[in-house]
Amino acid sequence: MRIVTVLNQKGGVGKSTVVMNLAAVAAKHSRVLVVDLDPSQRTLTDWAETADEQGISLPFDFTDENDPEVLRQLRAADSWDTIFVDTPGNLEPSAAERIGIVLDSTDFAVLPLEPQPASIRPLLRTIKSLVEPRSIPYRAVISRVGRNEASYSRKDETLKALDSAGIPHLNTWIREYIAHSDAQGTGEVVSNYASTRNTSLAVDDFMSAALELTTIWANEGK
Template identity: 25%
Template sequence: MIICVANQKGGVGKTTTLINLGAELARKRKVLIIDLDPQGNCSKTLTSKGRFKFEETIAAMFDKPKVVTINNLIRPALINEKPIVNLDVVPADFQLSRVIETSLTKINRERILEKQLAKLDNLYDVVLLDTPPNLSLTTLNAIQASDLILIPVDSGAFSLDGISPLLEAVSEIKDDDANYVILRNEVDSRNTIINEFMDEELEVIQDKLLPISIRRSEHVGQANAISSPVRFYKPGSLINNDYRKLSSYITSLL
């Protein structure tokens, strides 16, 4: 299964959700995470590196898709410089921004990633695609290639602003095959005003709202600071239960 994690509003915990979901899925499944965001935060967390050689990144594939295959870009995800079992990553960094601009003239440019993923030949149970907070070429590629679009929204009053343009793009690209779910992230059960507001705003797409939510936890920020999924940084953290439930939901779809 190929899952695109997306929201056109930044700061909603999209990358954090993807990293921790991937780490949980990797307990029992073979997982590949592909970083499609020039910010490269996902790559930094899973490799402890901020910069890469151009030919090591997803940018090289978008630059020359007929020469560079995604198989050659895969590397093991690391924690304390040791491989995480069952979890691999294809990294990205700032170099991807330039390549996105030059790739706009390529024929079938929205299907570059889809064609490359076909070359993996079912090597992975789940492929997770991290996208930037905009409708860039990489986001469109991720939507085209995905079986499911996971849209995290946090408890901020403006966190829903990114959903509408994203769903418009999904509808245009996928037509009747659009398959998406919304995940409430960083939920504070004590904040009744915000929670009531979010419930009202999401009422119109209630059928797409997951019965699972991710609680707010300081352990997430701490884990990010040391480039680690939460389950390795703080195994006893309650938020791991939330990511485990999300992982179980995804596993039920396989």
């Protein structure tokens, strides 16, 4: 069983979209649980409740359980192959214990960031304060990339900044699509998007990111 925590101390970087859609792809071939560890925002909880109201069956299990004692038992659970955990955008003291418990059991961290070089500094703070002290393997992933020349240029600049800072990252980046921005309000994830050209491209991004992660995990220890 693998616990994958998605985090960044900077908010608005697309963490929730990354969690829900990576989980949806992974659930095609394995048993998946998604944990909403951000009770103040409740983004994933609202998303899951909307899906239920709309009669949409999410392909994974979901919980907003935040009790520290329950979180300590995640590692011992045998009900899932992969657990994806969403975390708060800013790590207020009230959430610190829960986040610490999950990170202490985390096998891999995914750190989304926006396509701008200014995103590097808060990303580094997250890595230095939370990820590296626990020796958690990780990858950054650029998300919310606009589909125009200027946005692609900023994405390229951000990739160079990641390389200069020595931050390992996925080669896949996540583009912005209306389907992603609407999904929280419709309860959808990539596995049940309506079939159009744009949604197929939106799905492709997460399929590619999931394949990269699977390859990384398969090669761990080699």
